[in-house]
Amino acid sequence: MTTSVLKLVSEDPRASPFEGYRVLARKYRPSKLDEVIGQDFLVETLRRGLEGNRLGHAFILTGIRGTGKTTTARIIARSLNCENGPTPEPCGVCGSCTSIAQDRSLDVIEIDAASRTGVDDIREIIEASQYKAISARYKIYIIDEVHMLSKSAFNALLKTLEEPPPHVKFIFATTEIHKVPATILSRCVRFDLKRIKSATIRDYFKVLCEREKVEYEEDALKLIAKAAEGSVRDGLSLLDQAITYGSSHITTQKVREMLGLSDQGALLELFHSMMEGKVKEALEKLRFLYREGAEGARILEELLDLTHWIQCLKISPDLAENMTITAEKRQNGLELAQSLSIPTLTRVWQILLKGFEEMKGAPSPQKALEVTVIRLTHLAPLPSLNELLEGAFEGTFLKKKS
């Protein structure tokens, strides 16, 4: 672990020793720019702006959910209003820093535009913005989900953005930047928060586990980080679940169960039977998965994943990192990759996708899924042109091993 990652983890000063278990996202909410992970460009730009006190009067932060927009907005507020600032390193102890940390600063006003969309709400803000900050340097308005504002509310806001009082700063956050009028955007400095790389999330989680004295298996954290799909917040709530589910010992097996990837072995066997054209066997395996509680859509999704994975294995084993498949099953996958051609795998993919569509409209999704499986087992008599030309067609897709 690098020291730079370690430095990133500090507990939220709101932490109280009297509180019981707090969710990780709250406990480790970043309070300084340094602690924001996976947004290096944003952090560097803000740092420079704050050092030279060259930040504009309005910002807009955009990105998918859980990438740190509101957290960053609060950090900007602290940095601007710290009594020892503006500074990228708010002291955390002055009157302004502590009042923001405890959500009781009268000069930092947070508004959720999802619940206050009307022009009257905005008028109120605009009128109040004419008065100077009560105790801090700036009066800061953080407007979350700003795209939800009504047209007239945006128009009212625009007037203030055109001629802002010098003591006012606006920080907007949105997941849907395309819904924000261009006239507003052109008056804001825009920051795009990126999806966070799964390796970055994994490293961060390692540090958190060590801090929380939670034992973990490396692969388990990799799985969680991957399932987070770029959102630290989603990842943290999965990590919370894994800690509770595993009683403070996070194993790969338990995480697989938690994420619903419990029986990749059965899935591979199903795939195998289908490719061998064994209808009865395939249906038995499918029903087994159903009995185990797997949902039809989930089975299809995982079959699609599996097909993609085998295709990648075929092209290059390096491309085929699939965390949901154990090392033992990997060998099985390699064998499948050797026996199936790319055109065959492409057809399997198409049929699975078609099955997906059919299942949505079917009165019984389970039956629709069975029909897809039957169709796949009967793919055999339909070799691709290449296979015909190469004479590779042998009645089933799996070439007999010699």
Ligand SMILES: [Zn+2]
């Ligand atoms: Zn301070």
